[in-house]
Amino acid sequence: MSIRSLADNFLKKLEKPAHAFNIISISRSAILYNYSYFRKHYPHSQIWPVLKSNAYGHGLAPIVSILKSHNPSYLIVDSYYEALKVRQLCSTPILLIGSIPPQNFSQMKLDNITLCVQDNISLDLLISSKRSVTFHLKVNTGMNRQGIDPQDLTSTLAKIKDNPQIKMEGVFSHLADADNPQDKYSPQQIKLFSKIITQVNHSGLHPRYFHLAASYSASKINKPRINAIRLGLGLYGYSHPQLRPALTFTSTVVNRRIVQKGDTISYNRTFTAKTKTNVGLIPAGYFEGFDRRLSNRGVVKYRHRFYGVAGRICMNLTCIDFKNTVPKMFDSVEIISPNPIDKNSIKNIARLTDTISYEILIHLHSSIRRQVTD
Ligand SMILES: Cc1ncc(COP(=O)(O)O)c(C=O)c1O
16 A cells, blocks of 8 residues: 555544544435335336435435435436535436526536526526536426426427427426325316426427426326426435334433532523433534424433433533433433434424424534444
8 A cells, every 4th residue: 555545544534533422323224115115106107316405414425325226217406516426426317406507507517417497597598508408397387486487388398499409308397285284286286287298298399207296295196197206305204104214313421410409501591400400411402403492392312211401402512401310421312213203203303393304304414424224
């Protein structure tokens, strides 16, 4: 080994010491179970994993490493930044669904990357960039967030036909209310999308893909012409009870003290001990993704029992009220459990903080060490 590579190895080790207090573990078998679940239940659709927002907080590298040998036809990301990161990890084609500054069209390196076009101004700029690119066209079926409006579609399709250097490989849309158990809006959007498929096919352009469904809507769409599912939350195990949550977030007891009755804990003194109690400290706070709204409300699991957060969650630290239990220094404490019925599951944390599972997951900081288990 050369001196140079010895030095490089040494530096790499320095960057990544053997131990970390905070660890996010990703279960390979859970991810693959969820992926296979959708492949089995929707055999006529391709299943495209959505890896945006750092793979919903799970980490791009672990999720790519789990999925790449299963050869999905696309991995979906939101930004060019994410696309470049995924491209460093695998050679799977990437579908970039987010908006892109059109000024960047001419300089982006698009090998293996398929763009999405959301509006006519971007389409015009893509055409004027003179690049030969493959793209998917987004149409607005009622979410009114992005996409070409149906009344503009005829002229948009004509423009695409007139510019054969741009290849429309897919047409897609997104449902607005699919995760609402009382959803009455999706059938209307699905009907409009079906009409759009007919219109696109009659235009003489025959894109290979039409896609509309995400995790919650896969079961609502039963049209053979719609042939791909953009699978986000379901891949990670959170959209349906039949799935397996893949993520566990653990921290470590790094300090402990006995606090007397009447003593207060953490910023602004929002917690007062009712009796003498054991308080343990973990080095994870709202920076790491331990949501600050869980101050005095959230729980962690330690040796199969739950203990409450004592006082305000700080930027990188949280105090736990261990009551009569003396926590052992450097023992592991579970902040997020993969068991959906646990009080510290993603679903229950989202309920406690009055938000959605997506938000809790994606706020898990990318600097936390990820490891793939089983
Ligand atoms: C356009 C689009 N498709 C698919 C998804 C994935 O949705 P889900 O995580 O509900 O599967 C998202 C998520 O934000 C999205 O914006």
